[in-house]
Amino acid sequence: ETGVTQSPTHLIKTRGQQVTLRCSSQSGHNTVSWYQQALGQGPQFIFQYYREEENGRGNFPPRFSGLQFPNYSSELNVNALELDDSALYLCASSLPQDEKLFFGSGTQLSVL
Amino acid sequence: AQSVTQPDIHITVSEGASLELRCNYSYGATPYLFWYVQSPGQGLQLLLKYFSGDTLVQGIKGFEAEFKRSQSSFNLRKPSVHWSDAAEYFCAVATYSGGGADGLTFGKGTHLIIQP
Numbered sequence: 001e002t003g004v005t006q007s008p009t010h011l012i013k014t015r016g017q018q019v020t021l022r023c024s025s026q027s028g029h030n031t032v033s034w035y036q037q038a039l040g041q042g043p044q045f046i047f048q049y050y051r052e053e054e055n056g057r058g059n060f061p062p063r064f065s066g067l068q069f070p071n072y073s074s075e076l077n078v079n080a081l082e083l084d085d086s087a088l089y090l091c092a093s094s095l096p097q098d099e100k101l102f103f104g105s106g107t108q109l110s111v112l
Numbered sequence: 113a114q115s116v117t118q119p120d121i122h123i124t125v126s127e128g129a130s131l132e133l134r135c136n137y138s139y140g141a142t143p144y145l146f147w148y149v150q151s152p153g154q155g156l157q158l159l160l161k162y163f164s165g166d167t168l169v170q171g172i173k174g175f176e177a178e179f180k181r182s183q184s185s186f187n188l189r190k191p192s193v194h195w196s197d198a199a200e201y202f203c204a205v206a207t208y209s210g211g212g213a214d215g216l217t218f219g220k221g222t223h224l225i226i227q228p
Contacts, residue, residue, distance in 0.1 A: 004155070033215060035215070035216075040220070040221075041220055041221075042116075042202050042204075042218030042219050042220050042221050043156070043202070043216075043218050044218070045214070045215025045216060045217070046215075047215075048215060056214060056215060058214075058215055090155060090156070092155075092156075100158055100161075101156075101158065101216070103148075103155030103156040103157070104155050105153060105154055105155045106155060
């Protein structure tokens with residue numbers, strides 16, 4: 001059984017740029033969630049995708065968007081990067097309504 | 113909206129000593145409660161969860177937690193810590209079992225340091 005993998009592991013961008021982060025779900029998991037973890041904070045829920053549709057969203061602006069593909073892999077896109085977007089971005093996959101989330105190791109994004 | 117408070121930012125415990133990490137939540141109905149652990153450079157791993165029933169729940173790695181509705185608490189305990197337990201611990205609450213459309217709401221975490 002393969003785990004959740006995220007790429008890249010580290011990324012440096014400048015303010016105003018756009019970024020795409022990628023996530024491959026645990027085998028058989030068709031639900032994926034994205035979280036933002038700022039330094040010294042707990043993860044914050046960005047959104048969740050199920051069957052290629054966004055079915056839940058936290059308190060994040062529309063410049064945070066996502067995609068889920070038929071193979072259940074997922075992307076997180078962030079437009080017009082701001083300095084405060086610097087954080088660890090975590091992807092988690094699960095089965096629908098299953099309490100166990102499997103987290104990837106995250107992508108560390110630095111915005112300069 | 114639900115919220116989670118972890119009062120202790122850092123806790124230092126000697127190896128072999130007992131451990132208790134505190135968690136208080138705010139939620140109007142019966143919550144789904146979780147404890148996750150995050151080691152450096154790693155993602156979060158689920159230690160245990162509470163949904164209903166027995167208020168004392170057992171998890172992996174020898175951890176347990178007790179749900180106390182009257183105190184809105186879900187404290188994590190371990191009788192004897194090992195150096196490998198050094199990590200960041202997060203308490204989380206959800207309105208649905210898997211987070212659902214609202215996701216999990218996490219506390220800010222407690223950094224556990226193990227002294228030899």
